[in-house]
Amino acid sequence: MNVPTSSPPRSTPPTASCADSSGPRSGGRDDLATAADVVAAVAAGDVPAARAVREAGRAIGGVLATCVNLFNPSVVVLGGTLSGAGDHLVAGVREVVYQRSLPLATKELRIVTAAGGDRVGLLGAAALVLDAVLAAASVDALVAASSVDAAG
Structure with a gap:
C-alpha cells in the first residue's frame, strides 16, 4: 500500500521576514x-x-x-x-x-x-469624550448644578 508522504498541516501561518536576522520586531x-x-x-x-x-x-x-x-x-x-x-x-x-x-x-x-490615517485612534478617543460630556444625563446634571449655584 502506497501512502503519499506530505508535510503535516501548519497550525500557524508562515511568517514573512524582511531580511536576514537582527531585531525580532523589525x-x-x-x-x-x-x-x-x-x-x-x-x-x-x-x-x-x-x-x-x-x-x-x-x-x-x-x-x-x-x-x-x-x-x-x-x-x-x-x-x-x-x-x-x-x-x-x-x-x-x-x-x-x-x-x-x-x-x-x-x-x-x-x-x-x-x-484619518495614524490619527484615527486620537480622533476616536476625542469622540468618546465628547459623547460622554454631551450625553443627556451629563448636560442635565450640569444644568441642575448651575441652577442650584444660581439660586443659592
Whole structure:
C-alpha cells in the first residue's frame, strides 16, 4: 500500500521576514524599527516589507474573521500607522476574512482603511469624550448644578 508522504498541516501561518536576522520586531532589519518605517519601505517599493505587511494583514484578518461572523458588520475600517501601507495590508486582511467568514456575513462587507490615517485612534478617543460630556444625563446634571449655584 502506497501512502503519499506530505508535510503535516501548519497550525500557524508562515511568517514573512524582511531580511536576514537582527531585531525580532523589525523582521531582521534594523532600518525598520517602527510601523512608519515599514510603511515608508512599502511605499518605496521594498518587496520584503510589502510581503511582511501582507502577512500582518493575514494575521489581523484571522482575528477579524471571527468578529465578522459574530457581529456581521457592513464595513470594517482599518486604522493606525500600518494602514498607511494601503492595499498591501487590506489585501491580506480580505484574503483571510473572506476565506474564514460565512458567505452571508461577507456578502455586503467592505474592508477599507480609515481616512484619518495614524490619527484615527486620537480622533476616536476625542469622540468618546465628547459623547460622554454631551450625553443627556451629563448636560442635565450640569444644568441642575448651575441652577442650584444660581439660586443659592
